[in-house]
Amino acid sequence: MKYLFGPVNSRRLGLSQGIDVLPAKICNFNCIYCEVGATTRHTCDRQEYSPTKEILDEIDTLLAGEHPPIDVFTITASGEPTLHSGLGSIINHIKHTTNKPVVILTNGSLLHIAEIRSELMAADIVIPSLDSAREESFRKINRPAKCVQLADIISGLCSFSREFPGKIWLEILLVKGINDSDADIAALVETTRKIRPDRIQLNTVVRPPLESYAAPMTEHELKKIARQFAGQIEIIADFAKRKRHHLRSAAEPEILDMLKRRPCTAPDICEALNLDLDQVEILLNKLLRNTTLTSITHAGKIYYQTHSENTVT
Numbered sequence: 001m002k003y004l005f006g007p008v009n010s011r012r013l014g015l016s017q018g019i020d021v022l023p024a025k026i027c028n029f030n031c032i033y034c035e036v037g038a039t040t041r042h043t044c045d046r047q048e049y050s051p052t053k054e055i056l057d058e059i060d061t062l063l064a065g066e067h068p069p070i071d072v073f074t075i076t077a078s079g080e081p082t083l084h085s086g087l088g089s090i091i092n093h094i095k096h097t098t099n100k101p102v103v104i105l106t107n108g109s110l111l112h113i114a115e116i117r118s119e120l121m122a123a124d125i126v127i128p129s130l131d132s133a134r135e136e137s138f139r140k141i142n143r144p145a146k147c148v149q150l151a152d153i154i155s156g157l158c159s160f161s162r163e164f165p166g167k168i169w170l171e172i173l174l175v176k177g178i179n180d181s182d183a184d185i186a187a188l189v190e191t192t193r194k195i196r197p198d199r200i201q202l203n204t205v206v207r208p209p210l211e212s213y214a215a216p217m218t219e220h221e222l223k224k225i226a227r228q229f230a231g232q233i234e235i236i237a238d239f240a241k242r243k244r245h246h247l248r249s250a251a252e253p254e255i256l257d258m259l260k261r262r263p264c265t266a267p268d269i270c271e272a273l274n275l276d277l278d279q280v281e282i283l284l285n286k287l288l289r290n291t292t293l294t295s296i297t298h299a300g301k302i303y304y305q306t307h308s309e310n311t312v313t
């Protein structure tokens, strides 16, 4: 499969069947914490970057064959998925052919466009990001293309929240010294009151970032900040690994497919694919030895990656 990946175990969503709708790192942001790599096409142009028909065919092939009991379809991208003009068709196709919820991960920057809001209406959960409500830190952390305006993003999120019948889980990723000042947090608290998402999810840099200066917050700092927000708020940065049960044996193609999309630690792989850690480590060492994989160290953890640049948002 070229566009479908996983399914992976997601703490937030259950067993999630991923769909990557872009062929490369096409985004209107170039976030300092991005785990995909540098944006190669910094644009707000909406186009059919991948053949929508091929994506729909892959979904049909998956559904026609034997597949694990998927909880949700999650549409994401090696960049920003709402830039793909076939997004609405993909959502509608899944809703017409399955009874599974559809989740969209987006940087939220194009929600001021009525056509895009309308396409997303058929989804069940939309997880947009808003890392800053102040111009200076917004530009520092997200490094948007010239076509992106912070005021449009905030008004788009407010409009979408009023119109969308499903759930909105707003993700805020904090980077130490970049968007965590008292003024930044106060602006986010005020803006999220206007947006009124169903949940706010606080995150920080947990995987190797694009820029080495993008430093993580501590769990203590995130907890302190979380107390300032109204409504339902949770910290989604994975500071402690959950216990896993019913482990399966490591499967090389699944692991390589996952690492093609983003660098992961051995425990990340075990968590996402429900695999046994000892076996995963043996397999990773073999793949390092035969140079299929490389490893890098970030924040004291070893991350494995393929030589491919193709990763997800």
Ligand code: SF4
Residues within 6 Å of the ligand: 027, 028, 029, 030, 031, 033, 034, 035, 036, 039, 078, 079, 080, 107, 312, 313
């Ligand atoms: S984190 Fe998401 S929005 Fe930011 S540059 Fe990467 S793909 Fe784009």
